[in-house]
Amino acid sequence: MTALLRLLPFLRPYRGAIILGAVIAVLNNAVGILGPWLLKLAVDALQSGGTVALLAQYAALMVAVAVAAGVLRFYMRQILIGVSRHAELDLRNAFFAHLQKLPASFYNRRRTGDIMARLTSDLESVRSVLGPGVMYPLDTISMAAFVLTMMLLLSVKLTIAVLIAAPLVSLAVFYLGRVTFRLHTRIQQQFSALSDCAEENLAGVRVVRAFAQEEREYRKFDELNREYVQRNLAMTRVQALFMPLMFLLFELVTAMVLLLGGRAIIADRLTLGGFVAFVGYLGMLAWPIIAVGWVANLFQRGAASMKRLTEILDVTPEIAPPPVPHRPSVIRGEIEFANVGFSYDGDRPALSELSFVIPPGRTVAIVGRTGSGKSTLVSLIPRLFDPTEGRVLIDGIPTTDWDLRVLRRTIAVVPQDAQLFSDMVSANLRFGAPDAPQENLMRAAEISQIAKDVAAFRSGYETVVGERGITLSGGQKGRTALARALLCDPKILILDDALSAVDTQTEEEILHGLRRFMAGRTSIIISHRVSTVKDADEIFVLDEGRIVERGTHDELIARGGYYAELDRMQKLEAELEEMDEDAAS
Amino acid sequence: MSAADDWSREDEVLGKAYDARLARRLWSYIGDQKRKIALAAVLLVLGALAELAGPLLVKVAIDRCIATRDWHGLVIIVLLFAGLAVSATVLRWSETYLTGAAGQYIVYRLRMQLFEKLQRLSIPYFDRNPVGRLMSRLTSDVQALYELFSAGVVAIVGDVVTLVGIMVVMFVISWKLALITLSVIPFLILITFMFRRHVRDLYRLTRLKIARLNSYLHENLVGMRVVQLFNREPRNFAAFDEIGRDLKGTYLRTIFYYALFYPAVELISAVAVAFIIYGGGGMLLAGAVTMGTLVAFIQYVERFWRPVRDLAEKYNILQGAMAAAERVFKVIDHPIEVPLRELSTATPAGDEKMEGVAIEFRHVWFAYHHEDWVLKDVSFRVAPGESVAVVGATGAGKTTLISLLSRFYDVQQGDILVNGLDVRQWDLAKLRRLMGIVLQDVFVFAGTVTDNIRYGCPDSGAETVRRAAALVHADHFISRLPKSYDEPVMERGATLSTGQRQLLAFARALMCEPPVIVLDEATASIDTETERLIQDAIGRLLVGRTSIIIAHRLSTIQRCDRILVFHHGRLREQGTQEELLAQRGIFHRLWQLQYGGVTAAMQAGEEA
Structure with a gap:
């Protein structure tokens, strides 16, 4: 439950509204308790031979009381439940802002689905505590106070009889709550096992098929499913008892009131009207008593969910x-x-003992096989990660001393998997430079060779791409991501194998345009293609996190190492392609 | 990640709350739970009646006992009252339990049916449907249906019975007073109708906005690197806040209607009580009704508004359940692209331990999409006991061969024959049991090392498992694990290295002693020590078996009897290594490409 204390700061801004809501709740109950009292007056009047006119007056008063109570209830709900939605937004925003601060390493460890689950269903459970969880206790407590006062005014003895039930209610709520919590945990565990089984089965579907294990998988799932049903049934047995039990307690109290009240009337210690009013007050308590269990449950779940939120x-x-x-x-x-x-x-080290300087305005290319550490190397520059050893310096200042925003504004990265957002093409291009003028945007699109593609789209730069729009090809995505980076007008440009999905012809054109753009900017180009890197001022060959060769294209060819081999292979590959075309023709 | 992918799509199916076709189909699932549900319905009616009797007894107590000062009568009535309360409780408890249990069993069956279907659907289906989406069919959608069966249908009956019961009792006691009291009902219906209409629209709007929020959130989580690199945090925060505010606006409007509806219902019930006091009081003064009747009427009115409120809210459960049902049935109804045969008569019978299996591809054409051919007119034959290496550049269609042979997909043209029989004629399980398959990405299941090795034949003893492991040299690393063969491997084998997973997969493929070995060699680089073990293990796998190996390593190719060279989906060359090298064709080029340095040395050696 202490986890819920973390919610208090989120309620703070709305303390005015909560106090107002509480005042209205008290007023509402103060007005509400007049109803049964009017009933008492009416019944007593009937008993002592009142007139129809008097009855009309009482009836009108009753409606007036109901209207007043209704208006107050309306505002109470509006205000208190509304607060929960306001606080929910704040909480969600705070969570999102926090996520924005978390580094790449966090996202490497956590599964997106898990974070999503926390931000959606867990947040909703917490919200329930903020809304109904605040409103019902306020309402119930003030109502109980008023109702008991009125009851005491009517008959002390009967009130005592009612109060005897109170410990029983709390005992039942406490006991059933504990059992519920235990059973709920058992169910959730089994649910996890069931989901894991299904998830593994679906993810490994090819192996399951290849080994013809469908039947055994079915049996395994069946077994888990059966156990899941059993655990649910245990819970159903308890939960099914909850409401009827509360109802029973309430009815038994009513029976007691009927008995004692009847005797009091017979003994002339209580009027019939008083009795009717008392039963009416008892009725007002019925729902709050039943709600106690429900609210307790709400708090239990809210606390569990809040714990999951605070973990992040x-x-x-x-x-x-x-x-x-x-x-x-x-x-x-x-x-x-x-x-x-x-x-x-x-x-395991991904990079070790790397030392080099890239002077301003130079272009350096990095090649090396998959997993040699190329992407890792460049991700240290904009501080997606901090190095475990040594330092990365920009203009002689360690990146850790830079203002992060300034550092990242200085650098533009075209990542390997071009992550675009479902928005208009222009919005995607302006992603890093929202205020860039149209002509710059056009120029960036020209250089990246995406301009022609965009022109072919029905709505041009207004075309929506991604989930809710058209699907771009891998090459188009890569070129869009390139234009996006160019538009930032960066001092340092990093291409992380960005053009691998682009055909050689287009790549040639892009590189030609880029050459002018890159004048006066420092660039790092990662690629598998010799054609992409051959004009760089210097080429690094990376292997197992170390630079094993460095030099210009000609120097490296002369050396006859990995780079020379790569060059030879790619020439052969090109030859192979030509051979195939010959064969086809 | 994929679970979130379909959050946005989730809401496209927001059908009507009631769809006759779906409802009929859902009804059929009640099946053997009919008796439970019928019993529950009976108990429910009895329970509702028992509850209804309460105010009636109060009336009798007032009119017969209190008015006449009959103490004994009062005690008897009160005992009756308590007795009825106890039985109502027992009835309600058993009814709730029965419907809950029925719901559990129905949902259990539905979940099993869904899972069974997922075991039969073929690979193309899984290519199109991410795991997350299928998972939410099995979990949240099925859960929504549970709510329909447990809290929905029967409870609606209960609410209706209570409402009708109250009205009937009122009319029986005093039809005049009943008419006066129930004259508020048209207003109640009107208000409920208006409320439902507004809330339904808002509910739909809310779902849409939640989907928008979720997909924006998902996009940001997936692309957080890019967001951070481009300093977009403030702007994206503002956009997120904007979407959140929009959603909040819809929530607040919903709250407005709820805040209006509940007090309105209470107001109407207060008006009804006022009518009883005024109209009923007049009748009492005229001696037409008793005081007990008035009190009973007041109590009935108080019991009237809860079922009304419940009924108005049940609508959302119904709507959610219908949408879920539609999605679940879509999976269940999906046709199976690679149809299973119910034990084809043509299947060679009995010989599970077939020696020497021949494999033949005859003019096979295959495409994953439309006419985008991955394999073009491929024909070759592998003799019993022969081993062939399949080589070619990336995208030459090598892995597709394996997928077709194990019938993950069906060919568009041509035939694939195993022992002279078309694979489409084989009993699928039998066909697959012939082959020990090692896929490129080794999928390891959560469980012990032993469980993973005997995955294909779970009944094998510990000794057999050890033998299989030893044969492929997997025993070295296994024996070094803290719990050896009982060592639990984490989900996806996260605790094992690539090479270890590879060896585990070899042992798994070999375990059931299949006459055919199909191996898609891993491309990833592996440390030299493990690499040596793997190479030796491959040699042992091939002995006496018909084998097809997609080879990336020189030593693997050299172990095979024959080499098939694929290029752009066609089988371009075949023969032994020497023959192919002498041809100086594609293989020769590939050879230079992949094994450059070594080749030169080898050729030099040959010539010498």
């Missing part, structure tokens, strides 16, 4: 801002790696 909220961003952020007025774009080492898991 308490993750501290590993990329810490420096105490005195460096914000230079002029950026040259020199990149230096000083003895850099990096490991994802603290065990």
Whole structure:
């Protein structure tokens, strides 16, 4: 339950509204209890031979009381449930803002589905505590106070009889609540097992088919499913008891009131009207008593969910801002790696002992086989990760001392998998530079060779892409991502194998346009293609996180190492393609 | 991730709350639970009646006992009252339990049917439907149907019985007073109708906006790197906030209608009580009704509004359940693209332990999409006991061969024959049991090492498992694990290295002693020590078996009797290594491409 204390700061801004809601709840109940009292007066009047006119007056008063209570209830709901929606938005936003601060390593570890689940269904459980969880206790407590006062005024003895039931109610709620919690946990565990079984079966569908194990998988699932049903049935047995039990307690109290009240009337210690009113007050208590269990359940679930939310909220961003952020007025774009080492898991090194300097305005290309650490290397520059050893410096200042925003504004990355957003093409291009003028946008699109494609779209730059729009091909995505990066007008440009989905012909054109753009900017190009990297000022060959060869194209060819081999293979490959065309013709 | 993918799509199916076709079909699922549900319905009616009797007894107590000061009579009435309350409780409890249990069993069956279908659907279906989407069919959709069966249908009956019961009792006691009291009902219906209409529209709108929020959230989570790299945090936060605010607006409007509806119903019931006081009071003064009747009427009115409120809310459950049913049935009704044969008569009978299996591809054409041919007119034959290596550049269609042979897909043209019989004629399970298959990405199941090795033949003993592991050299690393063969492997084998997973897959393929080995060699680089073990293990796998191996390594190719060279979906060359090298064709080029340095040395050696 202590997890719920974390919610208090989110309720703070609305304390005025909550107090107002509480006042209205009290007023509403103060007015509400007049109803049965009017009933008493009416019944007593009937007993002592009142007139129809008097009855009309009471009836009118009753309607007036109901109208007043209704208006107050309306505002109570509006305000208190409304607060929960306001606080929900704040909580969701706070969570989202926190997620935005978490580094790449967090997203490597966590599954998207898991974070989504927390931000949706868990948030909803927490919201239920904020709304109904605040409103019902306020309402119930004030109502109980008023009702008991009125009851005491009517008959002390009967009130005592009613109060005897109170401990029984709390006992039942407490006991059933504990059993529910235990059974609920057991069900959730079994549900996880069931989901895991299904998830594995579906993900490994080819192996299941290949080994003809469908039947056994079915039996395994059946077994888990049966157990799941059994555990659910145990829960159903308990839950099915809850409401009827509350109802029974209430009815038994009514029976007691009927008995004692009847005797009091017979003994002339209570009027019939008083009795009717008392039964009426008892009726007002019925729903709140039943609701107690429901609210308790709400709190239990809300607490469990809040715990899951705080698990994420308490993750501290590993990329810490420096105490005195460096914000230079002029950026040259020199990149230096000083003895850099990096490991994802603290065990196997992804990069080791990297030291090099890229002078401002130069173009460096990186080649190497899959898993050699190329992407890891460039992701250290905009601080997606911080190196485990050594330092990365821009213009001689360690990246950790830079203002993160300034650092990232200086650098533009075209990632391997071009992540676009379901929005208009223009919005995607302006992703990093929302205020870029149209002509810059056009130029970036021209250089990236995406302009022709866009022109062919029905709505041009207004065309929506992605989930809710048209699907772009891999090459189109890559070129869009390139234009997006160019539009940022970066001092440092990083192409992480960005053009692999683009055909050689188009790539040639892009590289031609890029050459002019890259003048005066530092660039790093990762690629598998020799044709892409051959004109770079320097080429690094990476293997197992180390630079094993470096030099210009000609120097490396002369060396006869990995790079020379790569060059030879690609020439052969091209030859092979031609051969096939010959064969086809 | 994929679970979130279809969040946005989830809501396209937001059908009517009641769809006769779906309802009939759902009804058929009640099946053997009919008796439980019928019994529950009877108990429910009895329980509702027992509850209805309460105010009636109060009336009798007032009129007969309290008015006449009959103490004994009062005690008897109160005992009766308590007795009825106890029986109403027992009835309600058993009814709730019965419907809950019936719902559980129905949903159990539905889930099993769904899972069974998922075991029979063929691979193309899984290519199109991400795991997350299928998972939500099995979980949240089925759950929505549980709510329909447990809380929905029967409870609606209960609410209706209570409402009708109250009205009937009122009319029996005093039809005049009943008419006066129930004159508010048209207003109640009107208000409920208006409320339902507004809330239904808002419910739909809410679902849509939630979907929007979720897909924006999902997009941001997946693309968080890009968001951060481009300093988009503030802007995307603003957009997220905007969507959230929009959703909040809809919620607040919904709250408005709820805040209006509940007090309105209470107001109407207060008006009804006022009518009883005024009209009924007049009748009492005229001696037409008793005081007990008035009190009973007031109590009935108080019991009237809860079922009304419940009925108005049941609508959402119904709507959600119908949409879920539609999605679940869509899976169940999906045709199976690779149809299973019910034990084809043509299947060679009995010989599970077939020695020497021949495989033949005859003019096979295959495309995953339309006419985008991956395999073009491929024909070759593998003799019993022969091993062939399949080589070719990426995208040459090599892996597709394996998928077709194990009938993950069916060919568009041509035939694939196993022992002279078309694979489409084979009993699928039998066909697949012939082959020990090692796929490129080794899929490891959660469980122990032993469980994973004997995955294909679960009844094998520990000794057989050890033998299989030893044969492919998997025993080295297994014995070094803390719990050896009982070592639990994590989901997807996260704790094992690539090479270890590979060896595990070899043992698994070999375990059932299949006459055919189909192997898609992993491309990933593996440390030299494990690499040596793997190479030796492959040699052992091939002995005496018909084998098709998609080979990436020189040593693997050299182990095979024959080489098939694929290029752009066609079988372009075949023969032994020497023959193919002498041809100086594609294989020769590939050879230079992939094994460049070594080749030169080898050729030099040959020539020498």
